[in-house]
Amino acid sequence: DAEITQSPRHKITETGRQVTLACHQTWNHNNMFWYRQDLGHGLRLIHYSYGVQDTNKGEVSDGYSVSRSNTEDLPLTLESAASSQTSVYFCASSDGQAKFFGPGTRLTVL
Amino acid sequence: AQKITQTQPGMFVQEKEAVTLDCTYDTSDPSYGLFWYKQPSSGEMIFLIYQGSYDQQNATEGRYSLNFQKARKSANLVISASQLGDSAMYFCAMNWAGSYQLTFGKGTKLSVIP
Numbered sequence: 001d002a003e004i005t006q007s008p009r010h011k012i013t014e015t016g017r018q019v020t021l022a023c024h025q026t027w028n029h030n031n032m033f034w035y036r037q038d039l040g041h042g043l044r045l046i047h048y049s050y051g052v053q054d055t056n057k058g059e060v061s062d063g064y065s066v067s068r069s070n071t072e073d074l075p076l077t078l079e080s081a082a083s084s085q086t087s088v089y090f091c092a093s094s095d096g097q098a099k100f101f102g103p104g105t106r107l108t109v110l
Numbered sequence: 111a112q113k114i115t116q117t118q119p120g121m122f123v124q125e126k127e128a129v130t131l132d133c134t135y136d137t138s139d140p141s142y143g144l145f146w147y148k149q150p151s152s153g154e155m156i157f158l159i160y161q162g163s164y165d166q167q168n169a170t171e172g173r174y175s176l177n178f179q180k181a182r183k184s185a186n187l188v189i190s191a192s193q194l195g196d197s198a199m200y201f202c203a204m205n206w207a208g209s210y211q212l213t214f215g216k217g218t219k220l221s222v223i224p
Contacts, residue, residue, distance in 0.1 A: 042214040098157075099157060
């Protein structure tokens with residue numbers, strides 16, 4: 001069965017370190033997204049991609065970057081982790097209106 | 111800019127009763143999609159139901175139905191015959207023509223009482 005996976009599921013890091021969160025989907029979807037979820041804010045869009053080599057900034061993109069070298073993967077990089085980036089991160093993929101979310105990564109920045 | 115509002119931070123419903131979760135949206139785009147997701151305590155986001163702005167009929171999926179009132183810009187989720195497993199956070203979201211990314215509301219926490 002097709003799926004969308006994220007790794008790691010939990011991570012603790014220190015302020016200033018570079019962190020990369022992986023997202024891999026086997027739906028063969030062109031569209032992929034990264035959201036963060038914080039109490040009181042719901043889910044907010046960080047970056048998104050509509051295909052290979054395409055990346056776009058979302059609502060809360062400062063301090064984050066993505067790259068899309070193939071259809072299956074959209075890694076999210078925190079260039080220099082900050083405590084404000086402690087959150088749960090969700091990757092999603094879609095093709096038209098069908099949208100599927102990964103299980104989430106809980107990131108703690110100390 | 112698109113905006114989603116869920117005015118009920120938390121709700122309680124008796125098991126086997128129906129419950130309505132409110133969602134209003136603001137957009138000037140005539141073409142858009144409305145979604146509802148369930149997030150149980152385990153954390154995953156589960157797609158429940160979708161309504162397109164041009165759909166004539168209200169969407170239904172099993173015990174879930176979407177009460178779509180376009181003129182009032184509301185897209186309320188109705189859950190019939192609530193079950194204990196329905197206890198979760200529920201998020202309303204939308205996208206608009208030409209885009210696939212979602213804008214989410216802040217969610218409603220539903221608690222089903224035995």
